[in-house]
Amino acid sequence: METLILRRFINLPPQIEWMKRIALFFYIFFTVYGFSQVGINTITPSEASVLEVKSSSNNIDFGGFMPPKVSQAERDAIPVSASDDGLMIYLIEGTTRCLQIYDAVEAQWENAYCMPVNAAPIASAVTVTGCLVVGEDLTFSYSYSDAEGDLEGASTFQWYRAVDASGTGAVAISGATNTTYTVSALDTGVFIAVEVTPMALTGTVMGAPVVSSYEGAVAGTGTCGPVLLGIQDFEVVPATPTLTLVELTAGTYQTGTGSFPNSNKYVSPVRGYGVTNSNCDIDLGPVDASSYTSATVFVRLASFAGTSGNGADTGDYADIYISTDGGTTYSYEMEVTGSGNAKWDFNATGNAILTYDGDNIATSFASPNGTTGITTLEINGLPNSSNLVIGIVLNNDSSNETWVIDDVEVYGN
DSSP states (O other), X not given: OOOXXXXXXXXXXXXXXXXXXXXXXXXXXXXXXXXXXXXXXXXXXXXTOSEEEOSOSSSSSOOXXXXXXXXXXXXXXXXXXXXXXXXXXXXXXXXXEEEEEEETTTTEEEEEEXXXXXXXXXXXXXXXXXXXXXXXXXXXXXXXXXXXXXXXXXXXXXXXXXXXXXXXXXXXXXXXXXXXXEOOGGGTTOEEEEEEEOBBSXXXXXXXXXXXXXXXXXXXXXXXXXXXXXXXOOOSSOOSSBOOEEEEESOEEEOSXXXXXXXXXXXXXXXEEEEESSEEEEEEEEEOOTTSSOEEEEEEEEEEESSTTOOBOTTOEEEEEEESSTTSSOEEEEEEEOOXXXXXXXXXXXXXXXXXXXXXXXXXXXXXXXXXXEEEEEEEXXXXXXXXXXXXXXXXXXXXXXXXXXXXXXXXX
């Protein structure tokens, strides 16, 4: 069907102005009802379409099609019926942005397409570390993550103080917005925490703030880190604070150098203690750890031989026992054995570490030969008893095999 174009009536005499208006009315009326296509930005809509929308009318200025934007409440207020199958809207509700079409068969709105939601960054595992004593520096650690992989931007921090570990009465500490915080006298007796607000460089920039657990209470004075409660270095004049030798049987003080390996039979200065072809029992203590949360014991151990064909085997052992009642009863906690004539000195790098459980069932460690031999023995998490005693038993079965220990130390944590 041929497209009609409206034209202006010009140069008509005033007396026939009314004729112009009547003609214009009928022209528009029959034009509207005489065409089945509607064009926007075009006067030649496709005959296959009821409505054709061009992006531009002049190929200079361009635009797109915008469906009606509604909230969920506004959408639900639309009086849809069975005849509205295919009705389209654009839903915006919170972070939801979806192009939706009404399904009259199911009598519900269906998502045609939803814009992806960019997740906010997340801070997790926020943990305060450091010594809670006035004048000491606290720091913290945390993990940053973002579902879309957006890199971390300028995350922000705020330190808080509260009256207890639950965060009661928490207040932000003025000016405390750095990655470290120096404990002040105002913090004495209170609990400290830090808040991390994660920030991303791109996408959704700000995440939810996360507060660490409250640590405390802050001490006005004190010593930070593990505190040496006692040491036994087996010297003529023992180091202090001295871990007292309660029992010392069968073994001998060791000096000089061994044959295999050919190195010092002590840590420092000139003596260790050991046993050859025998069994010896060494008890040290008691130690008062009641002022601490827990205690840790360290023992240095070496295995020497008289010939290259000897050394510690699986039947040779060094055992550690722990007593929390001054030596009345003991719990068998650790056993270190040799393996295949193993020999190592105090420069070896191996270690045996465990946490005290008091079950009187030892955890056994077999030491390799050479530089990776087990030379540092550690038992942590000892009870904060006022009567800790450390028992050590050394056993070997050859005149060419020697266990040596040195620098038995107990620390309060």
